[in-house]
Amino acid sequence: xxxxxxxxxxxxxxxxxxxxxxxxxxxxxxxxxxxxxxxxxxxxxxxxxxxxxxxxxxxxxxxxxxxxxxxxxxxxxxxxxxxxxxxxxxxxxxxxxxxxxxxxxxxxxxxxxxxxxxxxxxxxxxxxxxxxxxxxxxxxxxxxxxxxxxxxxxxxxxxxxxxxxxxxxxxxxxxxxxxxxxxxxxxxxxxxxxxxxxxxxxxxxxxxxxxxxxxxxxxxxxxxxxxxxxxxxxxxxxxxxxxxxxxxxxxxxxxxxxxxxxxxxxxxxxxxxxxxxxxxxxxxxxxxxxxxxxxxxxxxxxxxxxxxxxxxxxxxxxxxxxxxxxxxxxxxxxxxxxxxxxxxxxxxxxxxxxxxxxxxxxxxxxxxxxxxxxxxxxxxxxxxxxxxxxxxxxxxxxxxxxxxxxxxxxxxxxxxxxxxxxxxxxxxxxxxxxxxxxxxxxxxxxxxxxxxxxxxxxxxxxxxxxxxx
Amino acid sequence: xxxxxxxxxxxxxxxxxxxxxxxxxxxxxxxxxxxxxxxxxxxxxxxxxxxxxxxxxxxxxxxxxxxxxxxxxxxxxxxxxxxxxxxxxxxxxxxxxxxxxxxxxxxxxxxxxxxxxxxxxxxxxxxxxxxxxxxxxxxxxxxxxxxxxxxxxxxxxxxxxxxxxxxxxxxxxxxxxxxxxxxxxxxxxxxxxxxxxxxxxxxxxxxxxxxxxxxxxxxxxxxxxxxxxxxxxxxxxxxxxxxxxxxxxxxxxxxxxxxxxxxxxxxxxxxxxxxxxxxxxxxxxxxxxxxxxxxxxxxxxxxxxxxxxxxxxxxxxxxxxxxxxxxxxxxxxxxxxxxxxxxxxxxxxxxxxxxxxxxxxxxxxxxxxxxxxxxxxxxxxxxxxxxxxxxxxxxxxxxxxxxxxxxxxxxxxxxxxxxxxxxxxxxxxxxxxxxxxxxxxxxxxxxxxxxxxxxxxxxxxxxxxxxxx
Numbered sequence: 001x002x003x004x005x006x007x008x009x010x011x012x013x014x015x016x017x018x019x020x021x022x023x024x025x026x027x028x029x030x031x032x033x034x035x036x037x038x039x040x041x042x043x044x045x046x047x048x049x050x051x052x053x054x055x056x057x058x059x060x061x062x063x064x065x066x067x068x069x070x071x072x073x074x075x076x077x078x079x080x081x082x083x084x085x086x087x088x089x090x091x092x093x094x095x096x097x098x099x100x101x102x103x104x105x106x107x108x109x110x111x112x113x114x115x116x117x118x119x120x121x122x123x124x125x126x127x128x129x130x131x132x133x134x135x136x137x138x139x140x141x142x143x144x145x146x147x148x149x150x151x152x153x154x155x156x157x158x159x160x161x162x163x164x165x166x167x168x169x170x171x172x173x174x175x176x177x178x179x180x181x182x183x184x185x186x187x188x189x190x191x192x193x194x195x196x197x198x199x200x201x202x203x204x205x206x207x208x209x210x211x212x213x214x215x216x217x218x219x220x221x222x223x224x225x226x227x228x229x230x231x232x233x234x235x236x237x238x239x240x241x242x243x244x245x246x247x248x249x250x251x252x253x254x255x256x257x258x259x260x261x262x263x264x265x266x267x268x269x270x271x272x273x274x275x276x277x278x279x280x281x282x283x284x285x286x287x288x289x290x291x292x293x294x295x296x297x298x299x300x301x302x303x304x305x306x307x308x309x310x311x312x313x314x315x316x317x318x319x320x321x322x323x324x325x326x327x328x329x330x331x332x333x334x335x336x337x338x339x340x341x342x343x344x345x346x347x348x349x350x351x352x353x354x355x356x357x358x359x360x361x362x363x364x365x366x367x368x369x370x371x372x373x374x375x376x377x378x379x380x381x382x383x384x385x386x387x388x389x390x391x392x393x394x395x396x397x398x399x400x401x402x403x404x405x406x407x408x409x410x411x412x413x414x415x416x417x418x419x420x421x422x423x424x425x426x427x428x429x430x431x432x433x434x435x436x437x438x439x440x441x442x443x444x445x446x447x448x449x450x451x452x453x454x455x456x457x458x459x460x461x462x463x464x465x466x467x468x469x
Numbered sequence: 470x471x472x473x474x475x476x477x478x479x480x481x482x483x484x485x486x487x488x489x490x491x492x493x494x495x496x497x498x499x500x501x502x503x504x505x506x507x508x509x510x511x512x513x514x515x516x517x518x519x520x521x522x523x524x525x526x527x528x529x530x531x532x533x534x535x536x537x538x539x540x541x542x543x544x545x546x547x548x549x550x551x552x553x554x555x556x557x558x559x560x561x562x563x564x565x566x567x568x569x570x571x572x573x574x575x576x577x578x579x580x581x582x583x584x585x586x587x588x589x590x591x592x593x594x595x596x597x598x599x600x601x602x603x604x605x606x607x608x609x610x611x612x613x614x615x616x617x618x619x620x621x622x623x624x625x626x627x628x629x630x631x632x633x634x635x636x637x638x639x640x641x642x643x644x645x646x647x648x649x650x651x652x653x654x655x656x657x658x659x660x661x662x663x664x665x666x667x668x669x670x671x672x673x674x675x676x677x678x679x680x681x682x683x684x685x686x687x688x689x690x691x692x693x694x695x696x697x698x699x700x701x702x703x704x705x706x707x708x709x710x711x712x713x714x715x716x717x718x719x720x721x722x723x724x725x726x727x728x729x730x731x732x733x734x735x736x737x738x739x740x741x742x743x744x745x746x747x748x749x750x751x752x753x754x755x756x757x758x759x760x761x762x763x764x765x766x767x768x769x770x771x772x773x774x775x776x777x778x779x780x781x782x783x784x785x786x787x788x789x790x791x792x793x794x795x796x797x798x799x800x801x802x803x804x805x806x807x808x809x810x811x812x813x814x815x816x817x818x819x820x821x822x823x824x825x826x827x828x829x830x831x832x833x834x835x836x837x838x839x840x841x842x843x844x845x846x847x848x849x850x851x852x853x854x855x856x857x858x859x860x861x862x863x864x865x866x867x868x869x870x871x872x873x874x875x876x877x878x879x880x881x882x883x884x885x886x887x888x889x890x891x892x893x894x895x896x897x898x899x900x901x902x903x904x905x906x907x908x909x910x911x912x913x914x915x916x917x918x919x920x921x922x923x924x925x926x927x928x929x930x931x932x933x934x935x936x937x938x
Contacts, residue, residue: 108824108826110824111824111826154663161660168667169638178916182912182915182916183912184910184912185910185913186909186910188888188890188908189824190857190888190890190893191630192626192822192853192856192857192890192894193822193890194623194674194890194893194894194895194897195890195891195892195897195905195908195909196905196913196914196917196935197674197917197935198624198637198670198673198674199913201670202920204667205666205667206666222718222721224721249764250764250765252693252722252723252764253632253722254721294721295719295720295721299768299772303765303768353660353662354659355577355582355658356580387660388659388660388661389661419657419658419659420659421657421661421662421664422664423664424659424662424663425663426663427663428663428665436664439657439664440665441653441654441655443651444653444665444668445665447647447666447668448665448666448668450924451671451920453923454919454922455919
C-alpha cells in the first residue's frame with residue numbers, strides 16, 4: 001500500500017496548483033460518502049490520503065500519467081450520488097474529483113447538441129437546454145448534485161428511460177483519459193457514424209474502471225408541449241402490463257413514464273395524508289403512474305383520455321392530472337413513497353430488472369423463499385414497469401453483514417433464475433460485486449477482466465469495483 | 470502465408486463434417502464477391518483456400534480455437550451484401566460462413582424479443598416478427614440476402630433509423646466467439662441492465678475484427694397501424710431541414726423516414742417515365758420523401774396533412790401517398806434513383822454523415838474543389854437527411870486507383886473539416902481504411918488497435934479490415 005507519499009503529493013500539486021489539492025483533516029464527507037451509505041463509509045474509516053481537483057483535461061492526463069508510473073490507485077468522483085459505493089475511496093486511494101471541470105462549454109441548438117465537462121451538474125445541463133427551447137431528457141432524483149461524468153460512467157437511468165433511453169442513448173461523443181494518461185478525444189456530434197469502433201461504450205457504464213470521462217457531447221431533444229399524467233389502481237401486475245401495452249400502442253412515442261407501486265409501497269404514504277395528496281380513495285393490488293408527453297395542446301388530452309378509457313376493463317380507479325401542477329402532485333406521491341421506503345431501518349434495498357412477464361412470479365418466489373426464514377418479512381416494491389425495472393426494500397429486522405449477504409443471495413439467485421439483472425440502473429461497484437455471477441456468465445466476467453487488463457494494465461483506476469482483478 | 474494446409478483442412482472437416490467444407494473450384498462467387506465490387510474482387514484474384522460452414526456455436530468455437538493455435542487468418546461471412554470489401558477473403562484466409570446457422574430460434578411476443586442465429590436472413594426475421602403482429606424495424610435494400618450477423622457486425626442503418634435507431638439499438642444481447650474460441654454468451658433480454666460492462670458493443674459495428682457473432686436477441690416493436698408519405702419539392706436543404714423539424718415537432722414519434730434527393734439524383738429517373746411514376750410535375754432544388762407511421766387510422770392522415778400544410782411557406786409542391794400502394798410508389802422513386810445512380814460507370818460512391826446544418830456547405834465545398842480539377846464533375850446526391858446521412862456519387866470519368874484516392878482524399882478531407890464521418894453506415898473495411906484518420910483521432914485509432922490486440926492477440930480475425938495492425 002502506498003500511503004501519503006509526500007513526493008507524489010508535491011508533484012501532483014505542481015500540476016493542479018494549491019487550490020487543486022485537499023488533504024488531511026480538510027477531506028470532508030463530500031469525498032468519502034455516497035447516497036447509499038454502505039459498509040465502506042463507516043465514520044471510523046480513515047479518509048483517503050489525498051484529493052486532487054484538476055481544472056482541465058490536460059491536468060487529468062498529467063495526474064493519471066504520474067499515478068500510472070507510480071502505481072498509485074485512483075478513484076474518479078462526480079457528485080457522489082451513487083448507490084453502490086463505487087466512488088468511496090479506500091485510504092490508500094487518491095481521489096480524482098472532477099468538480100472543478102463543471103463548465104457547459106457550448107450548445108448547438110440547430111444540431112441539438114451540448115458539449116459539457118464531466119463535472120457539470122445534471123440540473124444545470126437540464127436548465128441550459130431549456131433556456132434554448134430544448135430538453136436534456138435524463139432525469140434523476142439527485143439531479144441537483146449528480147455530475148454528468150458520473151451519469152455517463154454509471155449509464156444512469158431514471159424517470160424517462162421509456163421514451164428517451166438511458167444515458168448511453170443520450171451521449172453522442174466522449175473525451176476520456178486512459179489510465180496511462182492518454183487522452184482519447186472522441187467528441188463526435190453525429191447520430192450515424194460507422195467509421196471504426198464506437199469507443200464511447202468503453203466508458204459508459206463501466207464505473208470509472210476503464211478511463212476517466214472528461215468531456216461529453218450530449219444529445220438534446222425537442223421540448224414537449226404537453227404533459228399529462230394519470231394515477232390508477234389495478235388488480236395485478238398483469239393488468240398494469242395490459243394498460244402499458246395499450247397506452248403505448250394508442251400513443252406511440254408519447255408514453256414517457258410508466259411507474260408501478262405495489263400496495264405495500266403505497267401504504268407508506270397513507271399515514272402522511274396531511275403532507276401528501278393521496279390520489280385514490282380506495283386500495284388496490286397495484287398502482288400505476290402513467291405520464292405522456294406530446295406536442296398538440298389541442299388534441300393530446302383528448303387522445304390520452306380516450307386511450308385510458310379503452311383500458312376501463314382493467315382499471316379499478318384512475319385520477320387524471322391535466323395541469324402541470326396536477327402532474328407534479330401525482331409525481332410527488334411516487335417520489336415521496338420512495339423516500340419513505342428508504343427511511344425505514346433496517347432495510348436491504350434492491351434494483352433489479354426482469355422481462356416484464358417474469359416480474360410478478362419472480363417477486364412472488366423471492367417473497368416466498370424469504371418468508372421461510374423470516375415469517376414476518378415485508379417487501380416494499382415500486383419501480384419503472386415500462387423498463388422492466390423494480391426497486392424494492394426487504395424488511396426483515398436483520399442488520400448483520402452475514403444476514404445481508406444471505407438475503408441478497410436469495411434475491412439475486414431468483415433474479416438470475418428468471419433471466420433478470422441484479423442491477424438495472426445503479427451499477428455494481430462494491431455493493432453488488434459478490435453477486436455478479438448470478439446474471440453474467442464466467443466468460444463475460446473474464447472478458448471484462450481482459451478489457452480491464454488491456455486498458456489499465458497496472459490496475460490503478462477504481463480498483464476492485466465491478467469485479468476483482 | 471499459410472495456404473492450403475491439408476492437415477488443418479482435415480482437422481476442420483472433422484469438426485464440421487464433409488457438408489461443412491467447400492474448397493477448390495467449388496468456391497463460387499458467393500464467397501468472393503460483395504455488393505460493391507471494389508478492387509479486392511477482381512475476377513483474376515485467387516479464391517480463398519477453404520470455406521468452412523459450421524452448424525453450431527460449438528463448431529464455430531472449435532474452428533476458431535484451431536485457427537488461433539495455428540495462426541490461420543479467418544474472415545467471417547454473412548450475406549456478402551457489404552459495400553466496403555470487409556468480407557472479401559484474401560487467398561490465404563479461411564472463410565467462416567455462417568450461412569448454415571440461419572435459424573430463428575424463438576420469439577417471445579410478450580417481451581417483444583426474438584432470438585436468432587447469425588446467419589438468419591433479415592427478410593425472414595422481418596416476416597417472422599410480422600407473423601406475430603410485431604415488427605423488426607431494421608430495413609435495407611438487401612433485406613432478401615443480408616444476414617443478421619452481418620447487420621450486427623456492421624451496425625447496419627437503412628431506411629428507418631430516424632424512428633427506430635441503427636442495429637445497435639435493436640440488439641438486446643449477443644453471443645459471440647472470440648478469436649481463441651472462447652464463447653461469450655451474453656444473450657440477455659433486458660432493456661435495462663447495468664450489471665457490469667455492456668460487452669455487446671465490442672461486437673456491434675466492429676466488422677468481425679473482435680469476434681464472431683453467433684446468436685442475438687433482437688428487440689421487436691409494435692407494428693404501426695398507419696403509414697402515410699409525401700413526396701415534396703423545396704428550394705434548398707435549409708428548407709428541407711425546416712420541414713423535417715416542423716414535422717417531427719408536430720408528429721412526435723411518428724416520422725419514420727425523411728429522405729432527401731438533390732435535383733441531380735432526381736434527374737436520373739426522368740428518362741424512365743414509362744417505368745417509374747414520376748411524382749412531381751416540375752423541377753425543384755431538393756426533393757424530400759417524408760414517411761410517418763402511427764396507430765390511429767382515423768386521425769393520422771388528418772394530422773399528417775395538417776402538419777404538412779403548416780410547411781406551405783417552404784414547400785414548392787407535394788404529393789401525398791395515403792394508401793399503402795401509393796406509399797410504395799413514392800418509395801419506388803427513391804429506391805430506383807439509388808439503383809440508377811449506382812449503374813453509372815465510372816463513379817466513385819460515398820456514404821458520409823454530417824451535422825445537418827453542415828450538409829449543404831460541405832457538399833458545396835466538395836463540389837467546388839473537385840471542379841477545379843474536373844470542370845465537368847457531376848455529383849448525384851441523396852440520403853437520409855433526418856440522420857445527417859448523405860450518399861453520393863462523384864462522376865469524373867476517372868477510373869484509375871490513383872485518381873480514386875485523389876478524389877476520396879478531397880471528399881473525406883472536407884467531411885473531416887466539417888466534423889463529419891467518412892462512413893455513416895457502410896463501415897470501413899478495406900475500402901475506406903486509408904481515410905479513417907480524417908474523422909478519427911490518432912488516440913482513437915491507437916485505442917482500437919489496443920482492443921484488437923487484447924481480444925485477438927494473434928490477429929487472425931478479419932485482419933487488415935478497419936485499420937492496419
